[in-house]
Every structure is written in C-alpha cells, then in structure tokens.
Amino acid sequence: MGKSSLKETSFAMNMNSVHSRETVCVFGTGDFGRSLGNKMFQCGYSVVFGSRNPELSGLHPKGIEVLSYKEAAQRSDLIIIAIHREHYNFLIELAEELQGKILVDISNNLKINQYPESNAEYLAELVPGAKIVKAFNTISAWALQSGTLDASRQAFVCGDDKESKQRVMDIGRTIGLTPMDQGSLKAAKEIENYPLQLFPMWKFPLYLSAALCVFYFVYCLLREVIYPYIQEEKDNTFFLAISIPNRIFPGLALNLLALVYLPGIIAAILQLYRGTKYSRFPNWLDHWMLCRKQLGLVALAFAFLHVMYTLVIPIRHYVRWKWSSRIINQVTAERQSRVSECLMLGSLK
Ligand SMILES: NC(=O)C1=CN([C@@H]2O[C@H](COP(=O)(O)OP(=O)(O)OC[C@H]3O[C@@H](n4cnc5c(N)ncnc54)[C@H](OP(=O)(O)O)[C@@H]3O)[C@@H](O)[C@H]2O)C=CC1
Ligand SMILES: [Fe+3]
Missing domain, CATH: 3.40.50.720 (NAD(P)-binding Rossmann-like Domain)
Incomplete structure (x- = not known):
C-alpha cells in the first residue's frame, strides 16, 4: 500500500x-x-x-x-x-x-x-x-x-x-x-x-403490450373472421378461441423482443452522433432503456402462452379425430350389419 x-x-x-x-x-x-x-x-x-x-x-x-x-x-x-x-x-x-x-x-x-x-x-x-x-x-x-x-x-x-x-x-x-x-x-x-409508485417500470411495457395485443387481435378478426363471412358467408368464429390468439402471441413476443434491443441500438447511434458517451440520453430513451428487463419478461410470457396454445392444438385435433373415427366406425358397422341382413334375407328367399 x-x-x-x-x-x-x-x-x-x-x-x-x-x-x-x-x-x-x-x-x-x-x-x-x-x-x-x-x-x-x-x-x-x-x-x-x-x-x-x-x-x-x-x-x-x-x-x-x-x-x-x-x-x-x-x-x-x-x-x-x-x-x-x-x-x-x-x-x-x-x-x-x-x-x-x-x-x-x-x-x-x-x-x-x-x-x-x-x-x-x-x-x-x-x-x-x-x-x-x-x-x-x-x-x-x-x-x-x-x-x-x-x-x-x-x-x-x-x-x-x-x-x-x-x-x-x-x-x-x-x-x-x-x-x-x-x-x-x-x-x-x-x-x-x-x-x-407501484411497479413504476412495469407501466409502459404492460400498456404497450396491451395496445399491441388489441391491434393484432382486431387485424386477425377482420382478416380471418369478418372478411370470409362477408365474402363467402363462412363462419370462422371458432378461430377466436385458439387459432387467432396462437397467431398473436408469437408475433407479440418477437415484437417485444425487438423493442428490448432497439433502444440499445438507438443509444449507440446517438452516442456516435454526439461523439461522447457521457451526455444524458433524452428522457424517453432513458425510460425505454430502463424498461428493457420488463419488456423482455412480458415477451417471455407471450412466448410461454404460445407454447401452451401450441400444445393444446394437437389435443384438439386428436379429439376431433377420435370423434370422427368413432362416427366412421359406427357408420361402417351399421352398413355391414345391413349388408349381412340383406344377405340373410336373400339366402332365405
Ligand atoms: N414505518 C416505516 O417503515 C416508515 C415510516 N416513514 C415515516 O416516518 C414517520 C414516522 O412513521 P412511524 O414511525 O411508522 O409512525 P409511528 O406512528 O410509529 O410513530 C410516530 C411518532 O410520532 C410521534 N408523535 C409526535 N406527535 C404526535 C402526535 N400528535 N400524535 C401521534 N404521534 C406523535 C410519536 O412519538 P412519541 O410518542 O415519542 O412522541 C409517535 O411514536 C412518518 O412520517 C412516516 O411516513 C418513512 C419511511 C418508512
Ligand atoms: Fe411457433
């Protein structure tokens, strides 16, 4: 020393x-x-x-x-x-x-x-x-x-x-x-x-993801439910429960992830432009940078929901397949019994 x-x-x-x-x-x-x-x-x-x-x-x-x-x-x-x-x-x-x-x-x-x-x-x-x-x-x-x-x-x-x-x-x-x-x-x-102030850094990410969620939902609703109904009178309302949310979630997760990385890039460009890294960022950028962790966590939550919904879809298909195969089995069994009935009647005559 x-x-x-x-x-x-x-x-x-x-x-x-x-x-x-x-x-x-x-x-x-x-x-x-x-x-x-x-x-x-x-x-x-x-x-x-x-x-x-x-x-x-x-x-x-x-x-x-x-x-x-x-x-x-x-x-x-x-x-x-x-x-x-x-x-x-x-x-x-x-x-x-x-x-x-x-x-x-x-x-x-x-x-x-x-x-x-x-x-x-x-x-x-x-x-x-x-x-x-x-x-x-x-x-x-x-x-x-x-x-x-x-x-x-x-x-x-x-x-x-x-x-x-x-x-x-x-x-x-x-x-x-x-x-x-x-x-x-x-x-x-x-x-x-x-x-x-309760969770001050969560406000912006939550409001933003809610706004994006509503925007994508309305867009998918117009494209996949309302438009086919007007054009071909097709009823696609069953998309609302699983298919549409499962299309929104990964998109939202990716958008939010992009918003996690974007402020860093803007900040780097700003520093290059100013020629120093010791000047203060504008308030909006400062706040955005401070929210990155929360934005990332919301993105992760949407990715998780996408995984859950994706796991639900095969179960739905399986149930549909099970029902249709049961109906087909019933129909073929009935037809066979009728054929054998007819054969019996024919042999009796
Ligand atoms: N508790 C916490 O974790 C925190 C508290 N604070 C702040 O610290 C301050 C005190 O909080 P806290 O210690 O929890 O409150 P308490 O109610 O436990 O204590 C307040 C003290 O104020 C004194 N006092 C003086 N005049 C009066 C009066 N007319 N009526 C009642 N009490 C009187 C009393 O001391 P005596 O009987 O000796 O006269 C009393 O014990 C508040 O302003 C609070 O916002 C800030 C951060 C955290
Ligand atoms: Fe996917």
Whole structure:
C-alpha cells in the first residue's frame, strides 16, 4: 500500500471517529424513529430521542437517552423528524430551539400528491429558521431493524443547504445506505412519491403490450373472421378461441423482443452522433432503456402462452379425430350389419 493511500485510510478512520462521536437527535419514538435511532447508535453515533412521554418510551438500548422534544432539540444541531406530517404543528412552538438546525424530513404520505406542497417544504414553512433536508423516506423501518438493506440501499436526499445535505448523506453512508443526491428541496415532492409508485417500470411495457395485443387481435378478426363471412358467408368464429390468439402471441413476443434491443441500438447511434458517451440520453430513451428487463419478461410470457396454445392444438385435433373415427366406425358397422341382413334375407328367399 502506498504512502498516500495509507494517509487516505487514516484520514477516513479519523472522519469515522468524528462521526461516531456526533450526537444525532431523533424526534418521535415510533417504528421508524426507533429503528433509525438504534441503527445510528449501533454505527457509533450518540443518539438522543425526543418524545411526548419520555418516561413511557422504554425498550431502548443502554446509552440512548429519551428526553422531551424541547430538551432533546438542545442536544444536537441535527434532528431527524420521525413523525407523521399531520403532527408537525407542535414544531412551531420549538422554533427557537430549532433555529439554524438541520431538520431531516423522512415522512411519507398515503397518496400520491396528497398535499399541494411536499412534506419537507411544509416543514420549511413551519420552521423557517431551520435547514431542511429530505432523506431516508424510501427506507423501511423493517429493513433497518432486520438489516436486510440489500434490496433498498438507495436513500434519496435533497435540500437547499449543501453542507447540511452532506452531513445527512454521511450518516446514510455510515449506516450502510447509498445516498443519492437529488438536488434542491424542490425534488422532495418527487422523492415522497417514490414509495407510493407501484411497479413504476412495469407501466409502459404492460400498456404497450396491451395496445399491441388489441391491434393484432382486431387485424386477425377482420382478416380471418369478418372478411370470409362477408365474402363467402363462412363462419370462422371458432378461430377466436385458439387459432387467432396462437397467431398473436408469437408475433407479440418477437415484437417485444425487438423493442428490448432497439433502444440499445438507438443509444449507440446517438452516442456516435454526439461523439461522447457521457451526455444524458433524452428522457424517453432513458425510460425505454430502463424498461428493457420488463419488456423482455412480458415477451417471455407471450412466448410461454404460445407454447401452451401450441400444445393444446394437437389435443384438439386428436379429439376431433377420435370423434370422427368413432362416427366412421359406427357408420361402417351399421352398413355391414345391413349388408349381412340383406344377405340373410336373400339366402332365405
Ligand atoms: N414505518 C416505516 O417503515 C416508515 C415510516 N416513514 C415515516 O416516518 C414517520 C414516522 O412513521 P412511524 O414511525 O411508522 O409512525 P409511528 O406512528 O410509529 O410513530 C410516530 C411518532 O410520532 C410521534 N408523535 C409526535 N406527535 C404526535 C402526535 N400528535 N400524535 C401521534 N404521534 C406523535 C410519536 O412519538 P412519541 O410518542 O415519542 O412522541 C409517535 O411514536 C412518518 O412520517 C412516516 O411516513 C418513512 C419511511 C418508512
Ligand atoms: Fe411457433
């Protein structure tokens, strides 16, 4: 190891020990406040909780203090507000204690765009003298408690004061998260909507495949059912159940597969055209690239359906063959019995 890297390591360790002595205050001893506070305590921070009933909130590891909100606020210049937005009002009374402090808003809402302004901006309005940072709202209390942060390490952070944001991001890194700077406090609304968006990357692939499915179905319906009926009065409606879907599915699977590869090619052409691979793609291409896995999975689902339908078709043919051979057998048996009857009658005469 070189001298410079040794220096860097010892610098990092010094920084760590600085963080480990830092006192962080957490307002609210609910699920999230408790989980985050305990996690920070495990990672070496000194943690003080603010609570309405400090004497009632037990079950904290030794070394963690639970005080009234006012007392706790005086113990640290960084306060994590682990309280629902609806109960923020009492913070107005603490404006003096919170003056110039970093307030970390971690709250979520129950609905997308539930309020006109984000919770973080609302907090900034209530406590104008504080520096507000939005962070950690996409991390669940359960993940913090159980340590299963693998799937959700990303912690989106935003705020107007760079230094405050940096301190919050340092805390995130120390407790094992991957902080992602999302810019100013204006980004808070978007960050607050993240946990409420169900399968955001699935919307486009599902809508697209539904639209393609309807398009192909109408096309096959016109070509194979309606047109023969008008021209020759042929009734092909039985195609609707198996034949037409089985023609649509492989086509759809191939089209979707093409859509998985196409954005990569467009992106490569764009990079060649721009002469650099370090500029941002247009939003539509970015979104399309991010949906490739989902598009591929939908394509796979259609290919699977095609396999299932293809397996069903021989069974259908077999049933038809079995019925017709039974009828033929019956007819020949009947004819033979008639012939033998006639022969009998002839011999009697
Ligand atoms: N639970 C989770 O997984 C996540 C939660 N969040 C956010 O964290 C915040 C807290 O959530 P969570 O810990 O689950 O909620 P809880 O209901 O478990 O805790 C909320 C805490 O707020 C405090 N509080 C202060 N004033 C009031 C009041 N007037 N009425 C009721 N409680 C009050 C209470 O602490 P005390 O009794 O000590 O005063 C209470 O324990 C919310 O904004 C939520 O959106 C964000 C990400 C994940
Ligand atoms: Fe096929």
